Amino acid sequence: MVEGxxxxxxxxxxxxxxxxxATCAKRRTGVFACSAFAxxxxxxxxxxxxxxxxxxxxxxxxxxxxxxxxxLKGMNIPFPTSLMDRSLWCLYSIVSRTAARxxxxxxxxxxxADELFGGYAKYETTLANSGEEAAAAAMDRDLxxxxxxxxxxxxxxxxxxxxxxxxxxxxDVVDLxxxxxxxxxxxxxxxxAVLREAAVVLGVPRELVNTAKKxxxxxxxxxxxxx
Numbered sequence: 001m002v003e004g005x006x007x008x009x010x011x012x013x014x015x016x017x018x019x020x021x022a023t024c025a026k027r028r029t030g031v032f033a034c035s036a037f038a039x040x041x042x043x044x045x046x047x048x049x050x051x052x053x054x055x056x057x058x059x060x061x062x063x064x065x066x067x068x069x070x071x072l073k074g075m076n077i078p079f080p081t082s083l084m085d086r087s088l089w090c091l092y093s094i095v096s097r098t099a100a101r102x103x104x105x106x107x108x109x110x111x112x113a114d115e116l117f118g119g120y121a122k123y124e125t126t127l128a129n130s131g132e133e134a135a136a137a138a139m140d141r142d143l144x145x146x147x148x149x150x151x152x153x154x155x156x157x158x159x160x161x162x163x164x165x166x167x168x169x170x171x172d173v174v175d176l177x178x179x180x181x182x183x184x185x186x187x188x189x190x191x192x193a194v195l196r197e198a199a200v201v202l203g204v205p206r207e208l209v210n211t212a213k214k215x216x217x218x219x220x221x222x223x224x225x226x227x
Contacts, residue, residue, distance in 0.1 A: 009099030014050025017110030036061040038221030068225035087217035092157035116177030118185030
């Protein structure tokens with residue numbers, strides 16, 4: 001995915017998924033991180049901390065109501081959009097444009113890690129209340145929904161600037177993720193437990209392995225501007 005490229009960008013929050021991608025990619029090519037966030041948003045702190053720990057350069061864009069409104073004028077998605085769709089489309093468009101300006105040849109994003117490896121609190125609740133089969137079915141529904149809908153949104157957002165790459169969407173990764181029992185993914189109150197263990201093996205610094213999950217539209221602060 002990065003072989004033969006001189007430089008790639010990572011859509012970066014400082015969380016587990018983007019830290020795994022950055023750690024793996026920087027062994028094979030030049031890497032820098034791109035983040036966009038509103039003043040005071042969680043990502044304004046976590047992205048800087050994560051990039052510092054990983055030793056990669058971070059390029060940031062400050063989100064305001066005006067910049068978001070301007071960006072959304074160019075949105076082109078082939079279905080009716082929700083607030084989440086508008087927020088994520090705008091976020092990924094902005095970071096992709098930044099990556100292109102910095103002469104990245106592609107941008108890498110961490111989509112599907114949560115659906116495959118049990119990152120959302122609702123999966124933990126379903127597991128506790130209804131059992132492993134129900135939790136696995138919930139993850140599969142969300143995975144299918146992303147492949148049918150979310151992928152079109154995210155490709156639309158990024159591809160007008162440069163090529164997007166989605167490592168967790170690769171078939172081998174999806175097949176592996178779906179084959180792992182839910183009880184390995186959500187274990188002892190820890191979500192994405194097996195992915196966190198894999199991150200340690202891959203060399204992700206331990207300070208980043210145990211970061212808590214927060215959806216990008218909230219951690220970046222963009223959703224309050226995209227309504």
